Amino acid sequence: MTDDDVDHDLLDFMRKAMGLDPPTTKPPLATKVLESAQYIFDNAIDVALDPDSIKTAAEIIYRSMQEKSYSTSTWSEHELHPKEKDEDTVNFILTMDILNFSFWSDFDDQSRFAVNYRGKRWTGYWSLVALLRRALDEGIPITCPYFWVDPTICSDALLTHVFRSDSEERIPLLQERIDILREVGEVLCERYDGTFVNCIHKANGSAAALVVLVADEFPCFRDEHKYEGRRVNIYKRAQILVADIWAAFTPHPFGLFPDIDTLTMFADYRVPVILYTLGCLLYSPPLEAHIRALKPLATGHSWEVQLRGTSIWCVEMIRRQITKMHPETSGHINAVLIDFYLYDTAKDMERDGKLAIPCHRTRSIWY
Numbered sequence: 482m483t484d485d486d487v488d489h490d491l492l493d494f495m496r497k498a499m500g501l502d503p504p505t506t507k508p509p510l511a512t513k514v515l516e517s518a519q520y521i522f523d524n525a526i527d528v529a530l531d532p533d534s535i536k537t538a539a540e541i542i543y544r545s546m547q548e549k550s551y552s553t554s555t556w557s558e559h560e561l562h563p564k565e566k567d568e569d570t571v572n573f574i575l576t577m578d579i580l581n582f583s584f585w586s587d588f589d590d591q592s593r594f595a596v597n598y599r600g601k602r603w604t605g606y607w608s609l610v611a612l613l614r615r616a617l618d619e620g621i622p623i624t625c626p627y628f629w630v631d632p633t634i635c636s637d638a639l640l641t642h643v644f645r646s647d648s649e650e651r652i653p654l655l656q657e658r659i660d661i662l663r664e665v666g667e668v669l670c671e672r673y674d675g676t677f678v679n680c681i682h683k684a685n686g687s688a689a690a691l692v693v694l695v696a697d698e699f700p701c702f703r704d705e706h707k708y709e710g711r712r713v714n715i716y717k718r719a720q721i722l723v724a725d726i727w728a729a730f731t732p733h734p735f736g737l738f739p740d741i742d743t744l745t746m747f748a749d750y751r752v753p754v755i756l757y758t759l760g761c762l763l764y765s766p767p768l769e770a771h772i773r774a775l776k777p778l779a780t781g782h783s784w785e786v787q788l789r790g791t792s793i794w795c796v797e798m799i800r801r802q803i804t805k806m807h808p809e810t811s812g813h814i815n816a817v818l819i820d821f822y823l824y825d826t827a828k829d830m831e832r833d834g835k836l837a838i839p840c841h842r843t844r845s846i847w848y
């Protein structure tokens with residue numbers, strides 16, 4: 482039967498007679514992050530972009546990504562990232578991205594929160610990945626949602642042991658980390674049979690739908706703020722969760738997201754530093770003085786929202802510039818890979834003392 486054989490008028494008549502809604506071609510779910518970023522950029526007065534530096538940076542980033550053949554496979558090449566393409570890896574990535582926030586430190590390098598694992602000393606994001614592996618090696622099922630929700634086997638004391646430090650500084654926001662693990666576990670066990678794989682299935686292959694599902698279902702991922710009277714969506718950990726799954730799995734079915742290019746840069750505290758160092762981001766004198774003085778910046782403060790939103794918009798401008806100058810890359814250089822590249826490069830530059838400004842000091846669960 483072809484579409485011509487179908488009597489659509491009769492079908493509509495029968496639908497109405499049966500009280501069925503007419504067929505609606507639902508618009509694809511949108512995260513509204515990019516439009517939030519543009520709104521913040523358009524209204525920002527303390528953070529601006531420099532178009533010439535963006536053009537120059539785009540070419541530098543493009544060439545470097547080509548030289549390093551930056552792709553999704555780069556993700557699994559990291560020493561501590563899981564390589565298996567299975568449900569355990571999905572739950573490992575979920576656990577990691579529930580906790581993937583706020584590792585900046587005002588302690589000196591020897592005293593800052595650190596985890597010794599496999600003969601190396603890990604700090605920052607990598608200390609989180611290391612401590613999860615350390616717990617699994619100790620036989621603690623730290624990536625299992627059913628474990629998180631049962632305080633008789635997963636006590637706060639045991640989780641404090643999992644998050645223990647091998648240096649003077651303790652992990653920041655320990656209680657928040659414990660609370661949100663249990664919060665996510667409750668929802669997953671009640672509605673998704675205790676595995677994030679069922680969330681992936683429910684999103685039906687759409688990265689944007691999965692980001693929106695995560696932000697709707699799990700409050701700790703609902704990275705939304707008020708700016709100039711409007712709600713703005715940043716969704717940093719919800720987006721990087723989907724991006725990590727995409728990078729870790731594609732082309733395995735768990736990682737097939739045809740709309741992955743709708744994700745944006747992940748507004749953390751590291752990437753703005755390299756964007757500033759490249760001359761792309763410009764700060765007003767009071768904001769720059771505040772950051773250089775390592776003063777705290779409250780979550781939701783206008784300066785903080787401007788920093789995050791304008792960084793997202795900056796990476797979008799870089800992405801558009803790369804696509805304009807190198808149309809052949811439009812299929813495989815997206816905001817996610819540019820972001821991953823910028824984060825990794827920022828870590829290298831931090832190690833070599835080449836970053837031009839400290840990161841801003843916001844302590845929150847959002848990033």
Ligand SMILES: Nc1nc2c(c(CN[C@H]3C=C[C@H](O)[C@@H]3O)cn2[C@@H]2O[C@H](COP(=O)(O)O)[C@@H](O)[C@H]2O)c(=O)[nH]1
Pocket residue numbers: 555556559581582583584585604605606607746747748749750751752820821822824825828848
């Ligand atoms: N925008 C963005 N933010 C990222 C990452 C990553 C790590 N992603 C890995 C996966 C693929 C990539 O190749 C990376 O190897 C962590 N973060 C954020 O940074 C902060 C930790 O920083 P530090 O204290 O310096 O380690 C914290 O807010 C964390 O959420 C990223 O990729 N992009």
